[in-house]
Amino acid sequence: MHEKMNAKMEAREINFYYGAVRALKNINMSITGNTVTAIIGPSGCGKSTFIRLLNRMHELVAGSRVEGHVYLDGKDILDPTIDAVDVRRSVGMVFQKPNPFPKTIFENISYGLTVNNVRDKDYIEAKVVESLKKAALWDEVKDRLKDNALRLSGGQQQRLCIARCLAVGPEVLLFDEPCASLDPISTGKIEELMLELKKNYTIVIVTHNMQQAARVSDTTGFFLMGELIEFGKTQDIFTAPKNKQTEAYITGRFG
Amino acid sequence: MKKRFSQRIGFGILWLCMAATLFFLGSIIYFIVVRGAGVFSWQFLTDVPRKSMTAGGVAPAIAGTVYLTMGAMVFALPLGIACAIYLNEYSPRGFIVNIIRMSINNLAGVPSVVFGLFGLALFVKSFKFGVSILSGSLTLGILVLPLIISAAQEALMAVPQSLREASLALGATHWQTIKRIVLPNALSGILTGAILSIGRIAGETAPILFTAATFYNRGFPKSIFDEAMALPYHIYALMTEGTHPDQQTAIAYGCALILLLLVLAISASAIIIRQRQRRFHA
Numbered sequence A: 001m002h003e004k005m006n007a008k009m010e011a012r013e014i015n016f017y018y019g020a021v022r023a024l025k026n027i028n029m030s031i032t033g034n035t036v037t038a039i040i041g042p043s044g045c046g047k048s049t050f051i052r053l054l055n056r057m058h059e060l061v062a063g064s065r066v067e068g069h070v071y072l073d074g075k076d077i078l079d080p081t082i083d084a085v086d087v088r089r090s091v092g093m094v095f096q097k098p099n100p101f102p103k104t105i106f107e108n109i110s111y112g113l114t115v116n117n118v119r120d121k122d123y124i125e126a127k128v129v130e131s132l133k134k135a136a137l138w139d140e141v142k143d144r145l146k147d148n149a150l151r152l153s154g155g156q157q158q159r160l161c162i163a164r165c166l167a168v169g170p171e172v173l174l175f176d177e178p179c180a181s182l183d184p185i186s187t188g189k190i191e192e193l194m195l196e197l198k199k200n201y202t203i204v205i206v207t208h209n210m211q212q213a214a215r216v217s218d219t220t221g222f223f224l225m226g227e228l229i230e231f232g233k234t235q236d237i238f239t240a241p242k243n244k245q246t247e248a249y250i251t252g253r254f255g
Numbered sequence B: 001m002k003k004r005f006s007q008r009i010g011f012g013i014l015w016l017c018m019a020a021t022l023f024f025l026g027s028i029i030y031f032i033v034v035r036g037a038g039v040f041s042w043q044f045l046t047d048v049p050r051k052s053m054t055a056g057g058v059a060p061a062i063a064g065t066v067y068l069t070m071g072a073m074v075f076a077l078p079l080g081i082a083c084a085i086y087l088n089e090y091s092p093r094g095f096i097v098n099i100i101r102m103s104i105n106n107l108a109g110v111p112s113v114v115f116g117l118f119g120l121a122l123f124v125k126s127f128k129f130g131v132s133i134l135s136g137s138l139t140l141g142i143l144v145l146p147l148i149i150s151a152a153q154e155a156l157m158a159v160p161q162s163l164r165e166a167s168l169a170l171g172a173t174h175w176q177t178i179k180r181i182v183l184p185n186a187l188s189g190i191l192t193g194a195i196l197s198i199g200r201i202a203g204e205t206a207p208i209l210f211t212a213a214t215f216y217n218r219g220f221p222k223s224i225f226d227e228a229m230a231l232p233y234h235i236y237a238l239m240t241e242g243t244h245p246d247q248q249t250a251i252a253y254g255c256a257l258i259l260l261l262l263v264l265a266i267s268a269s270a271i272i273i274r275q276r277q278r279r280f281h282a
């Protein structure tokens, strides 16, 4: 709790275990508010494990265990007395594969509000419109809010998932490879959107795409085999990495 | 050459097996239709048995079978779905839950006459429900419980994990996720499983033998504490008792035909529900 400065989120001495397997080793990371932080690293290095920890989604995995602290505005969200439901309201998550509910577009967005006991119809409607606008989807769906969300294209579905997330009113947004199943045009739209969202939100994104990390992020962390090898300004990491392994990875000379 | 020859033989054997199966299935339906259709009439479906079961209809038996199966479902469906939800969504995956699962699967293999004896001891005697629709329904319900649980579990497992994660990540509680995402998506699967199990219990004889069925009723049962006639038991009674075997045999085939049609109709409705749901989700 000492040198928090203006960190929005902060991971302190995180160790994570799947049963006996240690998937994260002594991770320390400080995430500044209103920035985009990219998490890169080869497959299986623990990127998803780390990001899911930030809104306590790791609890869904039976037999997993975490040591350490994750602070959100100075409050330890891993503290068992804190309700995971409250954490997830403040820290939203968008997944690799778009996962809209098999409901209408409107219901997809309003779901997060109604489960949090918002009943006011006018407020919900206003929020749905606002969220769709923020996610740059409004113009494409404004005439078909009653359509089944599964009829949208993959890219539209992913923006719907972002809108759904925004409606709950989070402060931090976690993206786990949000563009992995999208074409370049949809990917471009989502990247643009992130730069826009950064003004009001703090964003953490896992990506396998180096150009994407370079384009959208302010800070980059390189993970390797459960360790945070290098963490710093994106510009520095991509132009003058301090670590040999980081350099090997970003120049593509690495598995 | 040789390879192709042995492939031919292989296919030939498979084809023969399938043809034999179809033959038996077809001949069952053929026999029952041919022998049962003769007694079919409006009166047969709506009247009570007359002239010591050599004339009239079998309406009380039809009603009894419907009451018994409906009673069993009213009891077993909520219980089975609740168990499946607990096992699939709540219970920690571990040793004890595995044992519970195994016991449920084994329960499905217990001979139905054993359920009948159990129902006699528990519902008829201990609970003093007597030989009644209530006792028979509860016994049939316990018999069908494992089927419903495993059908419901399968349907719950088919709901993608990604939907559960999406819901939880939006700040929904576990229970809200089950109620608003998991159950609605599993519902058609659960219902088809349940409907198919109705077909399974409609024809059961042994479980109702000591718990609900009566050889002959003048009219229709008036409450759940009354005994009831039922189609499968009525067939059994017609074939083993009475003094006019010829007329009785014809009526027995008529009852068999009704049972067959009932089960076919039930299965068909399950298929239709499944198709509808597929179309909606596509």
Ligand SMILES: Nc1ncnc2c1ncn2[C@@H]1O[C@H](COP(=O)(O)OP(=O)(O)OP(=O)(O)O)[C@@H](O)[C@H]1O
Binding pocket: A018, A021, A023, A041, A042, A043, A044, A045, A046, A047, A048, A049, A050, A061
């Ligand atoms: N549910 C789980 N149970 C056991 N081990 C797991 C589980 N999930 C992940 N692991 C292991 O933890 C390690 C880190 O996995 P993680 O999914 O965090 O990697 P990742 O960096 O996100 O990989 P990718 O880029 O392929 O998504 C891997 O070795 C993986 O096998």
Ligand SMILES: [Mg+2]
Binding pocket: A047, A048, A049, A176
């Ligand atoms: Mg991953």
